[in-house]
Amino acid sequence: xxxxxxxxxxxxxxxxxxxxxxxxxxxxxxxxxxxxxxxxxxxxxxxxxxxxxxxxxxxxxxxxxxxxxxxxxxxxxxxxxxxxxxxxxxxxxxxxxxxxxxxxxxxxxxxxxxxxxxxxxxxxxxxxxxxxxxxxxxxxxxxxxxxxxxxxxxxxxxxxxxxxxxxxxxxxxxxxxxxxxxxxxxxxxxxxxxxxxxxxxxxxxxxxxxxxxxxxxxxxxxxxxxxxxxxxxxxxxxxxxxxxxxxxxxxxxxxxxxxxxxxxxxxxxxxxxxxxxxxxxxxxxxxxxxxxxxxxxxxxxxxxxxxxxxxxxxxxxxxxxxxxxxxxxxxxxxxxxxxxxxxxxxxxxxxxxxxxxxxxxxxxxxxxxxxxxxxxxxxxxxxxxxxxxxxxxxxxxxxxxxxxxxxxxxxx
Amino acid sequence: xxxxxxxxxxxxxxxxxxxxxxxxxxxxxxxxxxxxxxxxxxxxxxxxxxxxxxxxxxxxxxxxxxxxxxxxxxxxxxxxxxxxxxxxxxxxxxxxxxxxxxxxxxxxxxxxxxxxxxxxxxxxxxxxxxxxxxxxxxxxxxxxxxxxxxxxxxxxxxxxxxxxxxxxxxxxxxxxxxxxxxxxxxxxxxxxxxxxxxxxxxxxxxxxxxxxxxxxxxxxxxxxxxxxxxxxxxxxxxxxxxxxxxxxxxxxxxxxxxxxxxxxxxxxxxxxxxxxxxxxxxxxxxxxxxxxxxxxxxxxxxxxxxxxxxxxxxxxxxxxxxxxxxxxxxxxxxxxxxxxxxxxxxxxxxxxxxxxxxxxxxxxxxxxxxxxxxxxxxxxxxxxxxxxxxxxxxxxxxxxxxxxxxxxxxxx
Numbered sequence: 001x002x003x004x005x006x007x008x009x010x011x012x013x014x015x016x017x018x019x020x021x022x023x024x025x026x027x028x029x030x031x032x033x034x035x036x037x038x039x040x041x042x043x044x045x046x047x048x049x050x051x052x053x054x055x056x057x058x059x060x061x062x063x064x065x066x067x068x069x070x071x072x073x074x075x076x077x078x079x080x081x082x083x084x085x086x087x088x089x090x091x092x093x094x095x096x097x098x099x100x101x102x103x104x105x106x107x108x109x110x111x112x113x114x115x116x117x118x119x120x121x122x123x124x125x126x127x128x129x130x131x132x133x134x135x136x137x138x139x140x141x142x143x144x145x146x147x148x149x150x151x152x153x154x155x156x157x158x159x160x161x162x163x164x165x166x167x168x169x170x171x172x173x174x175x176x177x178x179x180x181x182x183x184x185x186x187x188x189x190x191x192x193x194x195x196x197x198x199x200x201x202x203x204x205x206x207x208x209x210x211x212x213x214x215x216x217x218x219x220x221x222x223x224x225x226x227x228x229x230x231x232x233x234x235x236x237x238x239x240x241x242x243x244x245x246x247x248x249x250x251x252x253x254x255x256x257x258x259x260x261x262x263x264x265x266x267x268x269x270x271x272x273x274x275x276x277x278x279x280x281x282x283x284x285x286x287x288x289x290x291x292x293x294x295x296x297x298x299x300x301x302x303x304x305x306x307x308x309x310x311x312x313x314x315x316x317x318x319x320x321x322x323x324x325x326x327x328x329x330x331x332x333x334x335x336x337x338x339x340x341x342x343x344x345x346x347x348x349x350x351x352x353x354x355x356x357x358x359x360x361x362x363x364x365x366x367x368x369x370x371x372x373x374x375x376x377x378x379x380x381x382x383x384x385x386x387x388x389x390x391x392x393x394x395x396x397x398x399x400x401x402x403x404x405x406x407x408x409x410x411x412x
Numbered sequence: 413x414x415x416x417x418x419x420x421x422x423x424x425x426x427x428x429x430x431x432x433x434x435x436x437x438x439x440x441x442x443x444x445x446x447x448x449x450x451x452x453x454x455x456x457x458x459x460x461x462x463x464x465x466x467x468x469x470x471x472x473x474x475x476x477x478x479x480x481x482x483x484x485x486x487x488x489x490x491x492x493x494x495x496x497x498x499x500x501x502x503x504x505x506x507x508x509x510x511x512x513x514x515x516x517x518x519x520x521x522x523x524x525x526x527x528x529x530x531x532x533x534x535x536x537x538x539x540x541x542x543x544x545x546x547x548x549x550x551x552x553x554x555x556x557x558x559x560x561x562x563x564x565x566x567x568x569x570x571x572x573x574x575x576x577x578x579x580x581x582x583x584x585x586x587x588x589x590x591x592x593x594x595x596x597x598x599x600x601x602x603x604x605x606x607x608x609x610x611x612x613x614x615x616x617x618x619x620x621x622x623x624x625x626x627x628x629x630x631x632x633x634x635x636x637x638x639x640x641x642x643x644x645x646x647x648x649x650x651x652x653x654x655x656x657x658x659x660x661x662x663x664x665x666x667x668x669x670x671x672x673x674x675x676x677x678x679x680x681x682x683x684x685x686x687x688x689x690x691x692x693x694x695x696x697x698x699x700x701x702x703x704x705x706x707x708x709x710x711x712x713x714x715x716x717x718x719x720x721x722x723x724x725x726x727x728x729x730x731x732x733x734x735x736x737x738x739x740x741x742x743x744x745x746x747x748x749x750x751x752x753x754x755x756x757x758x759x760x761x762x763x764x765x766x767x768x769x770x771x772x773x774x775x776x777x778x779x780x781x782x783x784x785x786x787x788x789x790x791x792x793x794x795x796x797x798x799x800x801x802x803x804x805x806x807x808x809x810x811x812x813x814x815x816x817x818x819x820x821x822x823x824x
Contacts, residue, residue: 174587396486
């Protein structure tokens with residue numbers, strides 16, 4: 001097997017934090033990212049949070065020479081922010097939008113408006129010297145952000161996303177020889193969502209597997225040394241946190257090894273500002289053809305998997321109960337507003353018909369109250385519909401997890 | 413090859429039209445469907461428009477004996493309406509929700525609220541006498557309804573759905589030996605959406621391939637003989653229309669043949685009422701293992717495919733232009749409402765500061781106008797956000813189609 005040809009694949013992953021008008025020194029950083037990518041000539045570049053199509057277009061023009069193939073994934077109101085640049089042809093594309101992604105009324109968090117998704121690119125890559133040719137499934141993605149670790153209201157949504165992502169990978173990866181996932185998962189390595197994703201798909205963590213590592217301690221990608229990070233958020237984690245990952249697995253008759261993993265360390269190489277508030281993750285993978293097919297590598301053999309699915313299901317269940325409470329209270333609010341409106345209409349009709357001696361309220365407050373009731377009715381109805389959808393999706397995920405648990409327990 | 417073992421698979425597909433409080437004689441019809449399914453003992457039952465989970469639960473209890481495996485797909489506000497009953501184990505499930513599905517403000521059409529989706533069930537089936545064992549990918553689905561054929565405002569949305577469905581099938585079907593799709597596609601056989609779906613996936617139409625057919629003329633599934641159909645809709649089509657399909661293909665070393673296709677003919681067998689306003693479609697398929705793998709069966713060899721994709725892309729482009737116009741006009745309306753509000757605020761402030769001699773408007777009309785402007789602002793902003801998403805998704809689909817066209821043209 002030692003003599004088999006090997007393909008060396010260099011991957012760059014970065015959450016670019018390129019929000020127009022909001023991100024600091026955005027244009028300068030996007031130029032810097034483009035320059036670095038052109039110099040370094042990676043094989044595959046996975047970027048997140050490129051929210052402006054203009055930034056993508058500029059990068060595309062700049063990188064056309066070394067990365068002739070690229071794709072920008074459009075979704076949501078603002079966009080998915082995901083794009084891929086590749087030295088190898090991109091043969092096919094698919095965008096999967098998570099069914100849950102926060103709340104539209106949480107404007108300050110804004111995740112809902114981004115239409116967070118996973119972008120899948122199917123490409124063929126070929127070793128130049130060797131005869132290695134394999135379809136490559138590369139995924140670029142971002143999951144819902146975590147705004148408060150102690151009281152994480154979005155955990156059920158992030159778990160639904162992790163589950164849908166895992167299911168999506170399981171169902172789409174059958175034709176690929178190698179699966180590569182790069183992205184900002186917004187989860188710490190020991191979090192239940194990461195364990196669920198890795199356990200259910202069999203993906204390996206490049207940081208854990210790397211033969212050689214260079215960069216921030218523990219592979220952290222949000223570090224206090226970065227001048228753009230929010231220092232108060234990192235107070236409980238003096239070394240920083242690791243939430244950006246490169247994960248991989250070989251499907252059929254290939255093996256993948258991570259030769260080297262690097263992260264930037266609070267600034268871009270050779271300059272005094274960082275690429276982004278996140279650190280870039282760069283991996284060098286060795287892909288080699290094996291003698292015989294590796295067999296089932298879907299990672300379902302892990303005996304701890306059932307425990308992880310049970311834990312995730314409990315969290316989704318808690319989210320389901322909270323969503324049901326919110327659906328109930330918004331529904332009740334809508335009914336109350338409707339009753340108030342009906343009462344007012346009855347009072348107005350009675351006055352018009354001359355039943356009451358005179359209008360009991362001044363006209364102005366009467367109208368104001370009616371408009372207030374109407375506004376509450378519309379908003380509460382909208383909320384009720386939204387939480388009804390949320391309940392459906394959480395319930396559906398809980399069901400799917402239960403089905404998987406049953407299958408895991410029945411298997412010897 | 414003649415001597416190879418054969419598996420006979422019987423499939424039942426029906427749009428059940430089971431809307432609570434709205435569909436006529438719903439409970440009686442659901443009971444009738446359950447009784448028939450129990451008597452007939454199909455291998456696989458794909459149902460659409462089972463909007464009430466209670467109806468599903470009743471069917472599940474009734475059918476537990478002959479169809480021990482089943483799944484109900486939850487999505488949207490009302491649900492997806494999709495469910496599957498199977499004699500063979502359902503190993504895994506995935507729900508893909510189309511990114512576009514009508515407009516939330518078209519309440520009378522209601523498609524938006526249903527969260528229309530395709531439900532995928534991966535099952536293993538086994539021939540009892542023979543040694544045929546193959547993973548089966550079965551899909552149950554419904555696309556956006558057509559409300560006016562001459563001026564079909566939803567055509568771009570339905571085409572995006574057909575495209576996403578085709579892409580979904582291409583990406584998820586690699587591990588299956590046989591793909592089966594049953595559903596209400598809301599498209600006539602010669603429509604561009606059907607040609608796109610069939611051309612891009614290589615799926616075969618059971619009606620066209622059936623060795624023996626029995627049922628309504630031309631395989632129609634919305635027929636004037638059915639007492640529940642809207643006769644005025646069918647005036648241009650005196651024989652009826654065919655919009656419910658069973659499609660299939662064999663992927664690897666299998667062949668699939670349609671031995672028989674049947675439809676009901678305006679009423680359920682042996683009784684005087686139909687199952688639904690749609691006719692049921694029942695197929696008997698023969699699945700046989702071939703000597704050698706059949707090779708590429710993704711249907712991309714069809715030289716007419718490029719024309720179909722071009723035609724579909726033109727329709728999506730027309731939809732994109734319309735969505736951009738709507739985005740623009742809703743944005744303009746929001747800006748006008750905001751300006752009016754600002755003007756009013758300025759006038760109120762000026763009065764409060766004693767700059768004007770007296771309030772130029774009566775208080776009541778002033779307040780009413782302000783509330784009206786606020787209402788228009790909220791609604792127009794919501795519409796603007798919605799149409800922005802619509803533009804993103806139509807644009808993304810147009811891009812993907814262009815990429816496929818380029819690949820098709822480059823191929824010899």
